[in-house]
Amino acid sequence: xxxxxxxxxxxxxxxxxxxxxxxxxxxxxxxxxxxxxxxxxxxxxxxxxxxxxxxxxxxxxxxxxxxxxxxxxxxxxxxxxxxxxxxxxxxxxxxxxxxxxxxxxxxxxxxxxxxxxxxxxxxxxxxxxxxxxxxxxxxxxxxxxxxxxxxxxxxxxxxxxxxxxxxxxxxxxxxxxxxxxxxxxxxxxxxxxx
Ligand code: GLN
Numbered sequence: 723x724x725x726x727x728x729x730x731x732x733x734x735x736x737x738x739x740x741x742x743x744x745x746x747x748x749x750x751x752x753x754x755x756x757x758x759x760x761x762x763x764x765x766x767x768x769x770x771x772x773x774x775x776x777x778x779x780x781x782x783x784x785x786x787x788x789x790x791x792x793x794x795x796x797x798x799x800x801x802x803x804x805x806x807x808x809x810x811x812x813x814x815x816x817x818x819x820x821x822x823x824x825x826x827x828x829x830x831x832x833x834x835x836x837x838x839x840x841x842x843x844x845x846x847x848x849x850x851x852x853x854x855x856x857x858x859x860x861x862x863x864x865x866x867x868x869x870x871x872x873x874x875x876x877x878x879x880x881x882x883x884x885x886x887x888x889x890x891x892x893x894x895x896x897x898x899x900x901x902x903x904x905x906x907x908x909x910x911x912x913x914x915x916x
């Protein structure tokens with residue numbers, strides 16, 4: 723069976739691999755299109771989306787990854803990964819482009835300086851008890867198309883989890899809080915798509 727690939731250009735890809743290890747799902751670092759094509763799913767980790775964009779472009783990965791996602795490769799983004807999977811980035815850096823995959827508009831660093839990092843418990847679609855969620859300079863989903871399913875919201879209604887077909891993304895970082903159930907949901911999407 724093909725493993726899940728975690729894009730290892732920048733950000734917390736090691737934590738994602740450790741989270742999959744904890745639930746006995748095989749995951750490997752990927753840095754080339756051949757490595758990505760040997761995988762059944764792709765994770766875009768948290769980090770800094772403008773840097774992920776710049777490195778993907780420098781290494782000639784931007785367009786091939788965009789095409790793989792558009793072609794149906796199951797993909798999971800956290801935080802900067804959510805930003806990279808949006809169809810529109812509000813307040814992006816000048817030359818920043820997303821891979822796309824989700825018909826959503828995302829605002830970067832949406833919580834400002836006052837509250838740039840915090841933790842809270844959230845309901846998550848498909849998981850039967852609350853999920854502990856760490857937000858770190860997190861984005862918010864400000865607009866979704868009708869094709870997008872909302873999987874998680876803050877108490878005030880702000881959207882922090884979305885899914886469209888085989889592409890899912892969240893504003894927060896389960897990979898840093900030992901929360902494995904969202905990675906398990908993604909592994910199910912990958913298994914169903916195989
Ligand atoms: N603020 C970062 C960005 O714009 C995302 C932060 C994160 O991934 N923890 O990409």
